[in-house]
Amino acid sequence: MADRPMPELLPTPAAPVPPADRIGAGVLNTFALIGGLALWGGRALVEALRPPYDVDEIVRHLYDIGWRSTPLLATSGFAIGVVLSMHTRASLERFGAEAMIPAGLAVAVVRETGPLTAALLAAGRVGAGIGAELGAMRVTEQIDALEASAVDAFKYLAVTRIVACMIAMPILTTVMNVSAVIGGFVAEHAISGMSWDLYLERAFSLIGFSDLLPSTLKTIAFGFIIGVTGSYLGFAAQRGTEGVGQAATRSVVLASVLVIISNVVLVRLIFFFYPQGGA
Amino acid sequence: MTAVDLGERQGGAAATAAADAVRFRHVSKRFGTQAVLRDVSFAIPAGRAFCLLGRSGTGKSVMLRHIAGLVRPDEGQVLVGGRDVGALSSRDLASVRTGIGFLFQNAALFDSMTVGENVAFPLRRHTRLTEAEIVARAHQRLAAVGLEHDYGKMPGQLSGGMRKRAGLARAMALEPALLLVDEPSAGLDPMTAVEIDDLLLERKRAGTTLVIVTHNIPGARRLADEIAVLHDGRILESGTAAALDASEHPLVRRFMRSVGGG
Numbered sequence: 174m175a176d177r178p179m180p181e182l183l184p185t186p187a188a189p190v191p192p193a194d195r196i197g198a199g200v201l202n203t204f205a206l207i208g209g210l211a212l213w214g215g216r217a218l219v220e221a222l223r224p225p226y227d228v229d230e231i232v233r234h235l236y237d238i239g240w241r242s243t244p245l246l247a248t249s250g251f252a253i254g255v256v257l258s259m260h261t262r263a264s265l266e267r268f269g270a271e272a273m274i275p276a277g278l279a280v281a282v283v284r285e286t287g288p289l290t291a292a293l294l295a296a297g298r299v300g301a302g303i304g305a306e307l308g309a310m311r312v313t314e315q316i317d318a319l320e321a322s323a324v325d326a327f328k329y330l331a332v333t334r335i336v337a338c339m340i341a342m343p344i345l346t347t348v349m350n351v352s353a354v355i356g357g358f359v360a361e362h363a364i365s366g367m368s369w370d371l372y373l374e375r376a377f378s379l380i381g382f383s384d385l386l387p388s389t390l391k392t393i394a395f396g397f398i399i400g401v402t403g404s405y406l407g408f409a410a411q412r413g414t415e416g417v418g419q420a421a422t423r424s425v426v427l428a429s430v431l432v433i434i435s436n437v438v439l440v441r442l443i444f445f446f447y448p449q450g451g452a
Numbered sequence: 453m454t455a456v457d458l459g460e461r462q463g464g465a466a467a468t469a470a471a472d473a474v475r476f477r478h479v480s481k482r483f484g485t486q487a488v489l490r491d492v493s494f495a496i497p498a499g500r501a502f503c504l505l506g507r508s509g510t511g512k513s514v515m516l517r518h519i520a521g522l523v524r525p526d527e528g529q530v531l532v533g534g535r536d537v538g539a540l541s542s543r544d545l546a547s548v549r550t551g552i553g554f555l556f557q558n559a560a561l562f563d564s565m566t567v568g569e570n571v572a573f574p575l576r577r578h579t580r581l582t583e584a585e586i587v588a589r590a591h592q593r594l595a596a597v598g599l600e601h602d603y604g605k606m607p608g609q610l611s612g613g614m615r616k617r618a619g620l621a622r623a624m625a626l627e628p629a630l631l632l633v634d635e636p637s638a639g640l641d642p643m644t645a646v647e648i649d650d651l652l653l654e655r656k657r658a659g660t661t662l663v664i665v666t667h668n669i670p671g672a673r674r675l676a677d678e679i680a681v682l683h684d685g686r687i688l689e690s691g692t693a694a695a696l697d698a699s700e701h702p703l704v705r706r707f708m709r710s711v712g713g714g
Contacts, residue, residue, distance in 0.1 A: 322622075
């Protein structure tokens with residue numbers, strides 16, 4: 174609503190400007206962006222808990238964000254499984270430890286490769302989609318029309334997408350993990366003829382609760398980052414179609430960077446709480 | 453009563469403000485370094501049609517946005533039904549907005565919904581009607597603007613004029629007492645522009661207060677009880693079309709003599 178200002182990034186100075194001014198504007202812009210994202214995310218968390226809940230909208234976005242991303246994540250996961258299996262074989266063969274290939278692959282996928290790759294792929298597909306869709310709504314006055322219709326556009330458009338991202342990410346990560354394990358089996362079966370039962374037994378021999386749960390749950394935070402970044406930059410879009418394109422591109426770049434950076438913090442946290450395994 | 457309030461009356465000012473559908477009190481607004489509105493004051497009595505004329509970029513649309521609470525004034529007050537929209541909480545502002553319909557320049561239809569869903573949207577959000585009643589009302593509203601066969605179409609499938617009419621149907625969905633219209637004839641052929649004006653005239657006869665931003669002088673003459681000419685963030689002059697025709701201000705005269713476009 175009007176007493177909650179929409180994001181407004183500082184304008185990039187037009188050339189020619191002294192380099193010092195440009196650097197200064199860049200630094201200010203970065204701080205404005207970080208601060209804006211933090212406030213946006215905090216407000217989203219508060220509003221997500223406050224009724225009314227737009228469940229229908231969340232389900233609709235879950236379909237768009239989750240279900241429609243499944244083929245991309247499943248295909249990528251399968252390919253990653255095949256490639257990881259081949260790389261692992263090349264390394265372990267030297268030590269005669271081919272039997273460890275399924276376990277090595279599963280640990281790598283479940284702990285790190287699966288969650289991070291799923292988040293980066295989602296940042297590309299979903300983050301760009303949210304940024305572009307909301308950006309287009311901003312420049313065509315649809316967001317204003319929502320507000321004028323006495324609807325809280327932030328809650329209706331941003332919070333529902335952020336919540337949907339948070340729900341979808343662990344599911345998509347699980348899809349990617351399963352696909353990668355299947356991909357690894359196909360590669361292993363093609364080379365060594367290993368059976369599915371034996372592959373599964375070996376794959377999950379080193380995987381425990383402390384590997385699976387924290388690393389999958391951390392993707393809720395990735396989903397939050399992707400949703401917050403895309404919606405924030407979409408709402409901040411200006412200058413017609415150019416602004417929409419910028420919102421989409423910046424959403425992907427920023428969400429990807431923030432996912433990678435936050436992963437460092439999250440892995441550290443997981444090791445703190447689950448010292449025996451963790452991500 | 454002249455629309456421009458040239459000096460706030462002392463006695464009974466609050467009562468007058470409540471009787472007015474819209475009142476601007478010394479409103480100023482800047483965007484960055486650009487002053488868009490400068491100490492603007494006027495009042496629109498309930499049930500009247502008020503047209504804002506002026507060159508592009510003179511702050512006409514910004515005035516509409518102030519009324520809907522989409523923009524807050526830097527100085528002054530914007531009263532809608534006697535309530536200062538700039539000082540309301542989110543919840544109170546939402547309740548004021550349910551009494552306002554807003555037809556945006558490009559209709560601003562939600563492009564993820566069908567035309568019918570667009571019209572049904574305010575009904576779903578703000579009424580306790582059953583789904584069947586909502587659909588029936590949305591059909592009624594679309595029929596009133598001549599789009600009875602377009603319920604299931606997507607906004608992208610409509611022409612500019614049809615989009616405007618669909619936008620009007622959505623703006624009127626909750627039967628608001630106040631209708632804000634931003635350039636109703638922009639980008640439309642003369643025939644379609646007249647059709648849109650006819651629809652607005654119907655709303656006026658039904659007692660809806662209209663605030664219309666337009667460049668279409670013939671349309672303004674047909675619709676408006678009162679016209680204000682905005683220039684450089686200030687109201688140059690206001691009054692009936694006949695009064696403005698007789699104005700001695702060269703810019704006002706030039707404006708009123710122009711045929712106007714969309």
